[in-house]
Amino acid sequence: MNLAFSEEELAIRDEFRRVLTSSSARAGLVAIQAQQLSCDLPLWQRLAQTGWLGAGVAEEHGGSALGNAVLCLAAEEIGRQSPAIPYVASVCGFAVALALADAPRAQAQWLPRIADGSVLGLVLMAQDWSAPPLLSGIDSADDSCTLSGATRLLRDGASASVALTLIGEAERAALLLLPLPAGERIGAIDKTLDLLHPPAAFRFDAAPAEVLATGDAAIRLWERVLDRYALFTAFEQLGGAQAALEMARDYSLTRYAFGRAIGSFQALKHSMADMLAAIELARSNCYFGAAALDDDEAQLPEAAAVARIAATDAFRLCAKQNMQIHGGIGVTWESDAHLAYRRAQSLATALGTPGFWKERLVRLLIAHRGSAARAA
Amino acid sequence: MNLHDTPEQAAFRERARDFIREHAPWDQVQQARRLRFAGKPFADEADWIALSRRWQQIKHAHGWACLVWPRECGGQGLSPIENVIFQQEEQDFVELNGPFMISQGFIAPTLMSFASEAQQREFLPAIARGDTVWCQMFSEPGAGSDLAGVRTRAERVAGGWTLKGQKVWTSGAHYAAWGMALVRTDADVVKHKGLTMVFMKMDSPGITVRPIEELSGHAHFNEVFLDEVFVPDAQVLGGVNQGWSVALTTLMNERMTIGASTPMGIEEIFELAMQPDADGRRPIDSESVRMKLAEWHTKDCGIRYGVQRMLTAIAAGASPGPEASVGKLVGANATQEIAAFGLDLLGNRALAQADGDDAAYCFHWMFHFGALHRVEGGTDEIMRNVLAERVLGLPAEHRADKGPFRDVPTAPPAA
Numbered sequence: 001m002n003l004a005f006s007e008e009e010l011a012i013r014d015e016f017r018r019v020l021t022s023s024s025a026r027a028g029l030v031a032i033q034a035q036q037l038s039c040d041l042p043l044w045q046r047l048a049q050t051g052w053l054g055a056g057v058a059e060e061h062g063g064s065a066l067g068n069a070v071l072c073l074a075a076e077e078i079g080r081q082s083p084a085i086p087y088v089a090s091v092c093g094f095a096v097a098l099a100l101a102d103a104p105r106a107q108a109q110w111l112p113r114i115a116d117g118s119v120l121g122l123v124l125m126a127q128d129w130s131a132p133p134l135l136s137g138i139d140s141a142d143d144s145c146t147l148s149g150a151t152r153l154l155r156d157g158a159s160a161s162v163a164l165t166l167i168g169e170a171e172r173a174a175l176l177l178l179p180l181p182a183g184e185r186i187g188a189i190d191k192t193l194d195l196l197h198p199p200a201a202f203r204f205d206a207a208p209a210e211v212l213a214t215g216d217a218a219i220r221l222w223e224r225v226l227d228r229y230a231l232f233t234a235f236e237q238l239g240g241a242q243a244a245l246e247m248a249r250d251y252s253l254t255r256y257a258f259g260r261a262i263g264s265f266q267a268l269k270h271s272m273a274d275m276l277a278a279i280e281l282a283r284s285n286c287y288f289g290a291a292a293l294d295d296d297e298a299q300l301p302e303a304a305a306v307a308r309i310a311a312t313d314a315f316r317l318c319a320k321q322n323m324q325i326h327g328g329i330g331v332t333w334e335s336d337a338h339l340a341y342r343r344a345q346s347l348a349t350a351l352g353t354p355g356f357w358k359e360r361l362v363r364l365l366i367a368h369r370g371s372a373a374r375a376a
Numbered sequence: 377m378n379l380h381d382t383p384e385q386a387a388f389r390e391r392a393r394d395f396i397r398e399h400a401p402w403d404q405v406q407q408a409r410r411l412r413f414a415g416k417p418f419a420d421e422a423d424w425i426a427l428s429r430r431w432q433q434i435k436h437a438h439g440w441a442c443l444v445w446p447r448e449c450g451g452q453g454l455s456p457i458e459n460v461i462f463q464q465e466e467q468d469f470v471e472l473n474g475p476f477m478i479s480q481g482f483i484a485p486t487l488m489s490f491a492s493e494a495q496q497r498e499f500l501p502a503i504a505r506g507d508t509v510w511c512q513m514f515s516e517p518g519a520g521s522d523l524a525g526v527r528t529r530a531e532r533v534a535g536g537w538t539l540k541g542q543k544v545w546t547s548g549a550h551y552a553a554w555g556m557a558l559v560r561t562d563a564d565v566v567k568h569k570g571l572t573m574v575f576m577k578m579d580s581p582g583i584t585v586r587p588i589e590e591l592s593g594h595a596h597f598n599e600v601f602l603d604e605v606f607v608p609d610a611q612v613l614g615g616v617n618q619g620w621s622v623a624l625t626t627l628m629n630e631r632m633t634i635g636a637s638t639p640m641g642i643e644e645i646f647e648l649a650m651q652p653d654a655d656g657r658r659p660i661d662s663e664s665v666r667m668k669l670a671e672w673h674t675k676d677c678g679i680r681y682g683v684q685r686m687l688t689a690i691a692a693g694a695s696p697g698p699e700a701s702v703g704k705l706v707g708a709n710a711t712q713e714i715a716a717f718g719l720d721l722l723g724n725r726a727l728a729q730a731d732g733d734d735a736a737y738c739f740h741w742m743f744h745f746g747a748l749h750r751v752e753g754g755t756d757e758i759m760r761n762v763l764a765e766r767v768l769g770l771p772a773e774h775r776a777d778k779g780p781f782r783d784v785p786t787a788p789p790a791a
Contacts, residue, residue, distance in 0.1 A: 281678030358670035
């Protein structure tokens, strides 16, 4: 077993880091709040020009296909730098999902536009619909159908223009590619939970959609999509947790009280040691997941759930303790601490709540024990 | 990244499996499994030690003992990864390594770093065979977490030293043939600088060993009284007043061994949660139980994969860092939580261990062990200090013991 990224993968990550540092969470907030943009579009365009939006897209569709390991590291880097862009949703989540499907026409139509940045994609879970949407019959000539229904508010909805989603159950299940109409944004920025990922809701009235798979095939594909996206999200959370811990540590070394750096007080040291322990658990689980993704897909469902649960815990703990260690300044609008605090919360429920992933894990473990018992 | 054995590792695993299938004490496997969480399924401790020693000797005779040690020390000169593969295959019997964990895991690496060539040839092969057990006399009534505060005095005499003092929490002192002790040779310098590591036969004149009854009612640890015990100069390890760096070597190996090898209790709680109660309801069908199981399983995976990350780093030439403390810190706390949760599930059944009630037996032990495990081998608080200072680079505590050791404040005498 080898649970380390290669030198080459880390070097690519370092390149990505350099491009991302041309912006910041604060600059993204200005773009969204003052310039009324849906995300940090200048950064998004730079990433398009430098090829980073095609990291999960095959070369035949205009991407660079950097591989799963690099996508994991890219998601972690997004977590660390926290730019106001839906990178993990669109480049890791949506593009990788669409690439898994046996849908050459849809791939040829949409993946080049993901890679050039003109389209931003989302993956919608059942929790994202306010009621199960209604589907027309499928036109077997071009696998098209129409859909009517409404979504709840979607993280990154404000910037998205296409989505992938699973509708229906069992033999009536259908994996759909769904172009999004203009979304309804909620008014003021200070009313949104995660300032850097503005949400929007969508309404569909007999809107056109493309069916990528149906029945069992759709469900199997969907499971693979969820595992991958969960793992990428876990890496994003891991990066966010690490950045929050480093922010807390750096501040505690420069802030003095009672004549000494506050980082020398055991109360704060132990708080940061617990943050580190949570991060170490999450990191080990994320790395195992990355290895399973490339090396043994049979182990991926459990590994992805475990990584997601651990990373959610780590980011939430680190974000709130970072704020606490910053004291008064940490709870001001001016501090970046609340940007991480808000993001840790919005990521915890994006793509399934913590309860969803814990339930999914326990079901897998019970099934696993059942099959082990039958084999014995 | 990958999850699989290399062809060489797979072949090694196959050979390990064959050996264990053929030679392990399968007639005692139930007893061996019940040793998890320091249970005591053997009527007599001597039976446990005898069985453990027999298995150790069989492993040694077939070339499966102390795999990572150099051959001249009684080992096989293999890598840490092969060692882990063997441990995975030895899982059912791994608790039979208990009597040798301190000798082989903590003491032997210290001897390899600090003992003379002749001493290594004399002692290490016997430790590898399980013939000789050593104990580690570090803690004292006034020096546990503050280990460098030990007060056992070593006075210079012709040809060596005379020790006077008391040690405590010494595992296995009652069956160990040799012991290693951290003692004070100079009280006029700063406390870390006046310490020396020595070793001695445990039947030396002046040594008295008394068991400490733990909260479980059993006695694994001891008090050791040293009353004018003579130690020859040749039995000083690492030089006079150099004992602190010797102790740090031992402690680092202790944390790695403990962190990497201790079960958390996840299998036990999962099994209990799957058992229907008197009304036919299974705890695992309740959402609150399922959420807890998922959380503990996640921690258990994090600790196990953390060991794999450490092995990957070692294989690439790195030395294990203080991050190894995470496993023990998280694992011990989770074990204590799992034990309480298991006892909750058992309800009134937990109030006493009925004959043959394996679940009550197991969770009682875990309940005691969880408390003890958060203290032994570095308390939670010490582990957090290690992580904060050595990994995060945070400043050390302000302290009141920086002058000569004899001036360090102590508790005022009781009124």
